[in-house]
Amino acid sequence: MYSQDELTDLQKKYDNNAIFCKNCGKSIFYENTKYVQIKNGELRYGGTTYLTKKYINSKVYNLCVCENCMNSEFDDFKNVNKLRIYNTCNKYTEYAFDIPHDEILQTNKSKAITLKNCIKKYGKEEGKKVFETYCKKQSEKNTFESKHSKYGWTKLEFDEFNKSRAVTLNNLIKKYGDVEGKRRFDVYCNKQKETKSKEYVIEKYGEDYWKHLCKEKGLSLSTFERVYGEEGKQRYEDYLNKRKKYSSNVSTKYFTNLINTYPEVFNKLKIYFGNDNEFGFFDDLSSNYYFIDFCIPELKIAIEFNGNYFHANPSIYDENYNNFWHTKCAAKEIWEKDKIKNTAIENKGFKLFVVWENDINNKETENNIINEIKNRLNGIYF
CATH class of the missing domain: 3.40.960.10 (VSR Endonuclease)
Known part of the structure; x- marks a missing residue:
């Protein structure tokens, strides 16, 4: 097993096609990077190297950041599973393979478990069943009862977990850094404005769905009962009594x-x-x-x-x-x-x-x- 510096020297001597780390200029070296042998004047590799590739939207991207530089860029990279982390499109993959952000978004969108993607993959009827089953499982999985039973969480821990997952400016900056976090938050806000507009919803889902959506979001008794259950009626009365009245x-x-x-x-x-x-x-x-x-x-x-x-x-x-x-x-x-x-x-x-x-x-x-x-x-x- 060679060190990163030793492998860098070997690559410069025996591998004219080698790609070096875009940050430090050394070999793309990871803990599981293995030097096998020099045969016929060529280096043979194993494990994670510059030959590790990522295929995104019919395009090929080579790994171009070494493990040391990934650790410097991301505080939590040391704790991730290095054998699996590059199998999906995430912030680490985007940076390590120098993949354009739009390409990452497009790939994740195409792989997301949505009704549209399920129908495309399984057909109309089966796709609907698969999506409904997924939604039901997710709703049960994300309840306080489920988290408490599986992990022993308290209500306070459950609430803090939900707050940390919310798409807020602070959460995005914490996750992606100041510049990228602010950019992602702006993109999210603009997308929310677009997808919640009357024109967008009617064009995508029809006018009947827009009317239904407005009714569901209105501050009505049915809305309060749907959100608060048995407390809904009393909360609705409290809301109306506190609301400013006009005589x-x-x-x-x-x-x-x-x-x-x-x-x-x-x-x-x-x-x-x-x-x-x-x-x-x-x-x-x-x-x-x-x-x-x-x-x-x-x-x-x-x-x-x-x-x-x-x-x-x-x-x-x-x-x-x-x-x-x-x-x-x-x-x-x-x-x-x-x-x-x-x-x-x-x-x-x-x-x-x-x-x-x-x-x-x-x-x-x-x-x-x-x-x-x-x-x-x-x-x-x-």
Whole structure:
């Protein structure tokens, strides 16, 4: 067994075709590099040498970096399996064989276990089965339960592992170095922007898939239940209650005047109305979460204030009128939505009053509300 320096001298003397390390200029020498013999004035080699080749996209690349220089370039190279590491396309292979990065990406993409590649390899039906089996196995393999059972990981270790795998700038710099890490992160970000655009998704998968994707990603009850399981419903309610709410100025003014006009009625009651202070509840029948414009929960009193334009006052708009910036619905559709909400409020046991914007000075409506509150304060319910 010769040293790297000795083999370098022998190559320069007996091998005119020898390729030397692109970094140090010495022989492509590895721990398993073997000198066999000199026969007929030629060197015979074994193991890892410059004759080690990598075939990428019908092109041939010779190994051109020695083991010492690989150890200097990559801190973790000493710990990898030298007999296997060059069998795949990775950061070590790219550097050691001086392969263009785009060639590496193209090769890995063609070998990746994707639905497209599985269908190409096994046919449409069998390819789908192979891909589904792979996805199921991966999902089970990457759960906390699997890692805990196989490796004894704690939840903290599992979370740290997932963080280390995330495509972040820090992780990529740590893995590939400052320059290459930043380049890869920029490529990743640009790719994400492209593949998540409406135009890209519709062109690749069709408009129905785009609509389905938007629905799945929306902050809806089904999304929360899919992500959080049994906690989904409660998390969804918490999210809606924390979300900023918007009440019209005219409704806030109406309710404030009502309270100030009858302080003896309202002074001991817990009242919900106005921005960020509306009472909400979940309706199982419609699977919707509703906020009530004005609510006294302890008396089961509810008031819905309907703006003429926002709720399409039927005394002003016909059922086909659809010039509504917030919903893009025809008037009849808005009426149907309001009807469903009002029914949900009443099904919760509330006495509901509906006040229209053009009826805010109607004393009869006001008196009906106040009389109902007084009766319920006295224990009288109709």
